Amino acid sequence: MAGEFNRVDITCEGGEELSLVMKSVSKEKLSTSIQLGLPREATFYNELAPRLGKVVPRAWYAHGDLLTGEKVILMENIASMVPAGVFFGPGNPNNWGLDLPQLSSEAGSPPAEQVAKQAFLCYAQLHAEFWQSEQLLQLSWLRGADWYQGRGQDSWQAAQQMAADSWSEIRAENSKAPADQAPEALQWDPHLVACLEVSFGKVSWQQFQSDIRAIHWTLVQGDCHPGNALWPGQESSSGEEMKLIDFEMVGIGSGAQELGQFLISHMTPALRRSCERSLVASYHQELTSRLRARGLEAEASAYSLEMCWSDYVAGGAGRWLWFVPYLAKVCPAKVAQYFNDQTAAFLTDHFPNPAQVGQPRV
Incomplete structure (x- = not known):
């Protein structure tokens, strides 16, 4: 839909390395995001996805605002x-x-x-x-x-x-x-x-x-x-x-x-x-x-x-x-x-x- 994806590589304090993907909405697509209510995806990952186990990607962080159209989701990298x-x-x-x-x-x-x-x-x-x-x-x-x-x-x-x-x-x-x-x-x-x-x-x-x-x-x-x-x-x-x-x-x-x-x-x-x-x-x-x-x-x-x-x-x-x-x-x-x-x-x-x-x- 209106999502943009960027890879985020993280080194944790204990030395563990994580490869995540950030899904967000570009400024050019905010109006479409507002019109279609696309930030609801972030709320889904916060409130409902934990009940589904491995059938959906794991999200470490998710924020969405239906009023502004903004959305940011940090999820597991499943590029394989x-x-x-x-x-x-x-x-x-x-x-x-x-x-x-x-x-x-x-x-x-x-x-x-x-x-x-x-x-x-x-x-x-x-x-x-x-x-x-x-x-x-x-x-x-x-x-x-x-x-x-x-x-x-x-x-x-x-x-x-x-x-x-x-x-x-x-x-x-x-x-x-x-x-x-x-x-x-x-x-x-x-x-x-x-x-x-x-x-x-x-x-x-x-x-x-x-x-x-x-x-x-x-x-x-x-x-x-x-x-x-x-x-x-x-x-x-x-x-x-x-x-x-x-x-x-x-x-x-x-x-x-x-x-x-x-x-x-x-x-x-x-x-x-x-x-x-x-x-x-x-x-x-x-x-x-x-x-x-x-x-x-x-x-x-x-x-x-x-x-x-x-x-x-x-x-x-x-x-x-x-x-x-x-x-x-x-x-x-x-x-x-x-x-x-x-x-x-x-x-x-x-x-x-x-x-x-x-x-x-x-």
Whole structure:
């Protein structure tokens, strides 16, 4: 997001040496940081991350100010780890220009399905630790905390309007004759267009409030994709575990929605179709096992695999129905085309009838 990174080498009084990374916000990006509430990441590391153990990097110091946009986090240097996105092939724009075979081989070349499964187990740990915790609702710095208590309609509506305005502009451009369209104009899949039309036609705060009463909510990373997970490299210490990073958009929401966002972002449709059921099942098994270990037997029993699958499908679709028009306006056409195609494939697989899609998820 808006973070800048600098390496900090420290020699302690007793002679011990530490290599840390400082994540901060530059002056040029303070306004964006304020607008999006990105300093919340520091509060996450101070107040919630200690409950997650090694699934997130250790932070020695974290300070964030939502009013000024300032943020400084000193965390462990995990440069030996590899962004998990590199194992998903050259499709995603984050991988363009990278030496993927070299990067992958440095970490043992695990198949994308294996990497996704391990990431889903990490998300299960995150989600189970804070499963429908009333404590979260009292943390006003979390994205969505107000929304889940019936407050903050204006901010929710503003977030929806960002994508809705983009879609209106795209519709106007697409209505022009082909000769009058920009040469780099995106190719819009008809089924994707139909789903977008239905989805934005359903935007309603009242319906959102009704929908979230049926959602099994928890703490969510908020910006869930393979680039925000790290896989141990060959130089990582023995026993190093996969880690989740970048909690600038941390908030309250559907846990299984994050899985849909993750796979649509990076996994090829063909591979996704072959393994998404088993990946969601692995997540569900780990999630419910961890809930039972916490003494939450009733909560685990109440969340069936089919509920989890439904949340994965509806949440993944809803999140990307918000992203697609927004990205189409702010990204180069080639980048936006990739995400259009990924989302279109998911919608074709899971929503053959566009009338079944829900409103976009912000």
